[in-house]
Amino acid sequence: MLLKNSIMSDIKFILDHTRELMEKAIEHTRVEFSRLRAGKAMPSLLDGVMVEYYGSTVPLNQVANVNTPDARTLSVQPWEKTLIPDIERAILQANLGLNPQNDGTVIMIAIPILTEERRAGLVKQVKTEAEKSKISIRNIRKDAIEDIKKLQKDGLSEDLARDGEEEVQKIVNLYTKKIDDLIVEKEKDIMTV
Numbered sequence: 319m320l321l322k323n324s325i326m327s328d329i330k331f332i333l334d335h336t337r338e339l340m341e342k343a344i345e346h347t348r349v350e351f352s353r354l355r356a357g358k359a360m361p362s363l364l365d366g367v368m369v370e371y372y373g374s375t376v377p378l379n380q381v382a383n384v385n386t387p388d389a390r391t392l393s394v395q396p397w398e399k400t401l402i403p404d405i406e407r408a409i410l411q412a413n414l415g416l417n418p419q420n421d422g423t424v425i426m427i428a429i430p431i432l433t434e435e436r437r438a439g440l441v442k443q444v445k446t447e448a449e450k451s452k453i454s455i456r457n458i459r460k461d462a463i464e465d466i467k468k469l470q471k472d473g474l475s476e477d478l479a480r481d482g483e484e485e486v487q488k489i490v491n492l493y494t495k496k497i498d499d500l501i502v503e504k505e506k507d508i509m510t511v
Contacts, residue, residue: 328469329482336462336486340455340493347451347497351504354440354447358507359386359429363416364394369401369408378405382425394418394425432508440508448501455493462486 352362367378378384382396382405396405405425406418418425432440463483470479 326478329466329474329478332462332465332469332482333485333489336458336489339458340489343451343454343458344493344496344500346454347448347500350447351444351500354443354504354508358389359392359427361386361392363392363414363429364409364412367405367408367412367414370404371401378408381405390429390431392416392427392429394427395423396425399423437508441505444501444504444508448497451497452494455490455497459486459490 352360353366361379361384364378364384368375369378369381371381378394381398381401382394385393385395387393394405394409396402399422402420402422402425406420409416409418409425409427416427416429418427420426463486466474466479466482466486469482470476474482
């Protein structure tokens with residue numbers, strides 16, 4: 319009986335660990351999707367921008383406030399006015415297709431309207447990123463099933479192993495659907511003019 323309880327807790331651990339890893343894959347997908355510009359001004363567009371600050375490279379949001387005064391404009395207000403040229407350079411070097419303008423105190427960035435061609439390219443990027451996440455989920459599934467097979471060699475019955483594998487597949491289906499939902503949401507966001 320003790321061995322059975324131990325093995326059952328091992329299966330529960332495998333399933334919990336599988337869910338945790340898949341949740342991280344979903345979160346990674348959300349982050350990657352947020353970096354894809356959909357024609358709207360969002361502070362997250364500048365999340366990857368790194369600025370030289372007293373000999374160190376730091377994220378933009380650690381040296382300035384980034385806001386959206388309207389749907390097509392970002393404003394970057396540095397905490398120190400001397401950083402304006404460094405921030406502008408960092409935005410240009412980030413290769414985001416943005417053109418910063420400053421008035422001496424604030425950097426304004428007009429977000430250009432996306433062309434139909436650019437929108438189609440972004441949708442393609444979304445699908446590529448989503449496929450990477452699905453591959454990650456399939457690899458997590460493979461590892462979980464291998465762990466269950468190892469338990470089977472250690473005395474887990476074939477029925478319990480099959481039940482564990484079916485539960486892993488249910489988790490995979492759930493997280494694959496979450497990725498598909500994220501794709502639909504992001505495509506709608508990109509294609510909305």
